[in-house]
Amino acid sequence: MAEKKIGGAGLRGQVAGKTALSTVGVSGSGLTYRGYDVKDLAENCEFEEVAYLIFYGELPTKAQLADYKGVLKGMRGLPQALKEVLERIPADAHPMDVMRTGCSMLGNLEGEASFDQQQEKANRLLAAFPSIICYWYRFTHDGVRIETETDDDSIGGHFLHMLRGEKPNALHEQVMNVSLILYAEHEFNASTFTARVCASTLSDLFSCITGAIGSLRGPLHGGANEAAMELIEKFSSPDEAEAELLKMLERKEKIMGFGHAVYTESDPRNAIIKQWSEKLAADVGDQVLYPVSVRCEEVMWREKKLFCNADFFHASAYHFMGIPTKLFTPIFVMSRVTGWAAHVFEQRADNRIIRPSAEYIGPELRKVVPISQRG
Numbered sequence: 001m002a003e004k005k006i007g008g009a010g011l012r013g014q015v016a017g018k019t020a021l022s023t024v025g026v027s028g029s030g031l032t033y034r035g036y037d038v039k040d041l042a043e044n045c046e047f048e049e050v051a052y053l054i055f056y057g058e059l060p061t062k063a064q065l066a067d068y069k070g071v072l073k074g075m076r077g078l079p080q081a082l083k084e085v086l087e088r089i090p091a092d093a094h095p096m097d098v099m100r101t102g103c104s105m106l107g108n109l110e111g112e113a114s115f116d117q118q119q120e121k122a123n124r125l126l127a128a129f130p131s132i133i134c135y136w137y138r139f140t141h142d143g144v145r146i147e148t149e150t151d152d153d154s155i156g157g158h159f160l161h162m163l164r165g166e167k168p169n170a171l172h173e174q175v176m177n178v179s180l181i182l183y184a185e186h187e188f189n190a191s192t193f194t195a196r197v198c199a200s201t202l203s204d205l206f207s208c209i210t211g212a213i214g215s216l217r218g219p220l221h222g223g224a225n226e227a228a229m230e231l232i233e234k235f236s237s238p239d240e241a242e243a244e245l246l247k248m249l250e251r252k253e254k255i256m257g258f259g260h261a262v263y264t265e266s267d268p269r270n271a272i273i274k275q276w277s278e279k280l281a282a283d284v285g286d287q288v289l290y291p292v293s294v295r296c297e298e299v300m301w302r303e304k305k306l307f308c309n310a311d312f313f314h315a316s317a318y319h320f321m322g323i324p325t326k327l328f329t330p331i332f333v334m335s336r337v338t339g340w341a342a343h344v345f346e347q348r349a350d351n352r353i354i355r356p357s358a359e360y361i362g363p364e365l366r367k368v369v370p371i372s373q374r375g
């Protein structure tokens, strides 16, 4: 792969610390978690196995996985005070703000008293995020107080069950599983770096994760999956998509779901989620959204050599599963909390406060003119 330009704005290409968690754009395969190719993991593992790998360094045995799933299952319930807060957040709030508030409120109720509790608190957040978003969503949109302590086997299944009020089919549970694996970890991306900066002050895990959610929310990062959906649903045919994209490019508009800060030729997660989107399109009999998405991919590559990142085909995949667009980025949180927390642990294990320098471009030194003399 060609190297991206080092230096300049956005700290691009600069090494800002060490990690044993993942490589991005280094190996031929593009993305590895603790030495495993993400494609291999997505083909052979459940998300909980990957979460275990990210946290504990090795893939679990059958018994370890069963134990770990049991631990997570036991942590799905929400305290009454958190439910009351969620009920007071308006229906038109952005669900990422709900995630941010939910995380912060949980930190008030069940805070990290010492770093010895870091793994337990990370597990709690991993188990509770689907409950938080679904409790709020179903209360404010459907007027029901849902039970969040379900017996669903997987985190993805738990989420879809609470969202719809019925257990998902095997295909949907599997796609959620793959999606959560693809989003779990990605080196020093903006939200993870936010978490590490916060951790470097020796702050608590809930503060680190709350900050990371704020960074993920933006459309240049995790928010791109929602923005991509808003784009593709405007088009009724591939030809219309092509004509409109060309106009947008002419106006130098950013097309969400394309391009990447590190990858130069492709995002290895795209081919995987694209396949699942195609399967789901066939399952629901779609003849518009998937072909529109494929044409967008072709046009962007042909015109700008820009490729789909992880977010683009997630939009159609989630849509085919009936997930409301505004819940797309919260799903990213449900997964990335693993990577964020593991980075916090790494930062703590070998910490120095992150405090870079700035190039000063303001006025020269000057004297204060007393307020009575300022005109």
Ligand SMILES: CC(=O)SCCNC(=O)CCNC(=O)[C@H](O)C(C)(C)COP(=O)(O)OP(=O)(O)OC[C@H]1O[C@@H](n2cnc3c(N)ncnc32)[C@H](O)[C@@H]1OP(=O)(O)O
Pocket: 219, 220, 221, 222, 224, 253, 254, 255, 256, 257, 258, 259, 260, 261, 262, 306, 309, 310, 311
């Ligand atoms: C899970 C994730 O977070 S993946 C990223 C999700 N974000 C998006 O999909 C938002 C759209 N994409 C983008 O804004 C960018 O590609 C980013 C933020 C992902 C990466 O930003 P950068 O590293 O600064 O991009 P890069 O240096 O490759 O940009 C090169 C050129 O391509 C343009 N470009 C990059 N992405 C796009 C895009 N999606 N649409 C149109 N033009 C683009 C840039 O404006 C830049 O043009 P210029 O040289 O005329 O200024």
Ligand SMILES: O=C([O-])CC(=O)C(=O)O
Pocket: 024, 183, 185, 186, 188, 189, 190, 221, 261, 262, 309, 310
């Ligand atoms: O690495 C990045 O800059 C963004 C990204 O793809 C991710 O966080 O998954």
